[in-house]
Amino acid sequence: xxxIVINANKLPHGAVRSVRLAIAWxxxxxxxxxxxxxxxxxxxxxxxxxxxxIKSAFDEGYGIYGVYHRGSKSTSPYITLHIRDIYRGLxxxxxxxxxxxxxxxxxxxxxxxxxxxxxxxxxxxxxGRRKLAEYEEAFANRYAFSVQKRMKEKWYYKFAEWLIRxxxxxxYNLGIHAWRRHKYEEAAIHWYIAWSWDPDLSEAANWxxxxxxxxxxxxxxxxxxxxxxxxxTNPE
Ligand SMILES: [Zn+2]
Numbered sequence: 344x345x346x347i348v349i350n351a352n353k354l355p356h357g358a359v360r361s362v363r364l365a366i367a368w369x370x371x372x373x374x375x376x377x378x379x380x381x382x383x384x385x386x387x388x389x390x391x392x393x394x395x396x397i398k399s400a401f402d403e404g405y406g407i408y409g410v411y412h413r414g415s416k417s418t419s420p421y422i423t424l425h426i427r428d429i430y431r432g433l434x435x436x437x438x439x440x441x442x443x444x445x446x447x448x449x450x451x452x453x454x455x456x457x458x459x460x461x462x463x464x465x466x467x468x469x470x471g472r473r474k475l476a477e478y479e480e481a482f483a484n485r486y487a488f489s490v491q492k493r494m495k496e497k498w499y500y501k502f503a504e505w506l507i508r509x510x511x512x513x514x515y516n517l518g519i520h521a522w523r524r525h526k527y528e529e530a531a532i533h534w535y536i537a538w539s540w541d542p543d544l545s546e547a548a549n550w551x552x553x554x555x556x557x558x559x560x561x562x563x564x565x566x567x568x569x570x571x572x573x574x575x576t577n578p579e
Contacts, residue, residue: 345374351384355430355438358382358447362424365448368494373459378419380451384427386410406535409450411457420461422454432514432536441503442510446540448494449487456486511541518550527558 345366347359362380386407389398407425414420429446430438437443460482494500518533534551537544 345377346379348379348381351382351426353384354382354426355435355443357438357443358426358430361444361447362451364444365451368448368490369452369455373455376414376419377421377455377458379421381421381423382426383423384425386423386425386428406539408539409454411454411461413461420458422451422458424450424454432533432540433510437506437510440506441499442506445491445494445500445503445507449491452487452490453483456483459486507540511537511544511547514540515544515547518547518554522550522554527554527561530554531558 347362349359359382362382366374366380406428408429409425410423412418412421412423424447426447429450430443433443433446457479460479491500495504514533514537518530518537521527521530521533531551531554534547534554537547538551541547
């Protein structure tokens, strides 16, 4: 069985069990070649050679749910799950439901999707690599989707999905409250969570980008400009 390595000071209760349950939904063949699943509560600073999206997500301090580490000549591939980010925004009482299993499973299956697609193709030109990265990302999303689809055939994961959608709406509303108090960075985080929990909540995505822009310009130009901007547009 795939080993779980814990590199975290404190994990939410039941997290390791949820990871095991999530692994059980993945085809054993697809896990072949992976040495372990690492659970962390803090993402280590990405190296210079890490992909740009990982680096910028790290700089902003949120939004890295998992990383697939490709093997090299001297290292074997493995997956890191950023448990603190996966649980971010999830009220403690929901730790005891099937909701965290489904959230963990989405990230895990996505990273396994990278592993599965990465095993079969190679590219050497830079445009070839870019195309391959896009293809791989789409493949990873489809792979995660198909695992979730099988899970949701069980009523308890269907229920988890319903819980998560409701929590996404709640996070969306928290974003609105934060926005009205001119806390744009906080609003961006709530909307980011809402959007990742319910990808159909496209207004969360729109407001997330606006809040990010405002929190960035806030940092540069001070409160005044953002105040003006927030009077011009307000989410309802
Ligand atoms: Zn990916």
